[in-house]
Amino acid sequence: KNQVEQSPQSLIILEGKNCTLQCNYTVSPFSNLRWYKQDTGRGPVSLTIMTFSENTKSNGRYTATLDADTKQSSLHITASQLSDSASYICVVSLTGGFKTIFGAGTRLFVKA
Amino acid sequence: DVKVTQSSRYLVKRTGEKVFLECVQDMDHENMFWYRQDPGLGLRLIYFSYDVKMKEKGDIPEGYSVSREKKERFSLILESASTNQTSMYLCASSFEGGATDTQYFGPGTRLTVL
Numbered sequence: 001k002n003q004v005e006q007s008p009q010s011l012i013i014l015e016g017k018n019c020t021l022q023c024n025y026t027v028s029p030f031s032n033l034r035w036y037k038q039d040t041g042r043g044p045v046s047l048t049i050m051t052f053s054e055n056t057k058s059n060g061r062y063t064a065t066l067d068a069d070t071k072q073s074s075l076h077i078t079a080s081q082l083s084d085s086a087s088y089i090c091v092v093s094l095t096g097g098f099k100t101i102f103g104a105g106t107r108l109f110v111k112a
Numbered sequence: 113d114v115k116v117t118q119s120s121r122y123l124v125k126r127t128g129e130k131v132f133l134e135c136v137q138d139m140d141h142e143n144m145f146w147y148r149q150d151p152g153l154g155l156r157l158i159y160f161s162y163d164v165k166m167k168e169k170g171d172i173p174e175g176y177s178v179s180r181e182k183k184e185r186f187s188l189i190l191e192s193a194s195t196n197q198t199s200m201y202l203c204a205s206s207f208e209g210g211a212t213d214t215q216y217f218g219p220g221t222r223l224t225v226l
Contacts, residue, residue: 004154009152034214041121041219041220042217042219042220043116043202043203043204043216043217043218043219043220044155044202044217045217046214046215049214089154089155091154098143098145098160098162098168100157100215101154102147102154102155102156103154104152104153104154105154
């Protein structure tokens with residue numbers, strides 16, 4: 001069964017600290033993995049995308065990694081800011097069309 | 113910038129009512145999608161459309177229908193709303209719709225069915 005599992009479900013960190021969010025997937029045939037950021041009351045916005053051959057991708061203070069062998073991805077946030085408070089959703093797409101599997105998300109709260 | 117708008121941010125309806133959720137995108141995207149988002153679950157695809165008047169069922173199409181009469185507009189219809197359709201509904205669009213294509217999301221409509 002195609003599944004995407006994220007951990008932790010929620011996380012509270014102090015402003016300025018780093019954090020890492022995890023995504024494990026059992027999806028086949030794999031095409032790519034994305035991380036989205038969803039602010040409260042808004043739709044998700046794409047942060048990074050990685051294909052099978054890529055194992056890291058950065059977008060400012062966000063760095064995503066992908067281990068296609070273990071089917072794990074992580075999103076590392078450096079020097080967190082209050083505006084990083086959001087849900088972060090891991091999304092895996094299958095080859096051959098429109099099929100995408102969304103994780104349930106990690107709710108991050110950054111406090112001052 | 114791509115803009116995807118949805119007709120309502122919040123909606124309250126009664127059981128049995130017919131509900132229309134509208135989505136408009138301004139980037140001439142071929143593909144449009146309707147998802148629902150519930151706590152503890154990932155986004156689940158209800159329907160998508162890859163061209164005007166074309167539609168495909170997603171993972172949870174039961175109780176829903178869609179309409180795409182114009183390229184920029186994709187409507188989700190709840191023929192007879194039920195309480196288990198209380199949810200956040202998100203519309204998205206993409207240019208090509210393949211697995212590597214980015215989907216751009218609207219702000220969502222939070223629907224409550226009483």
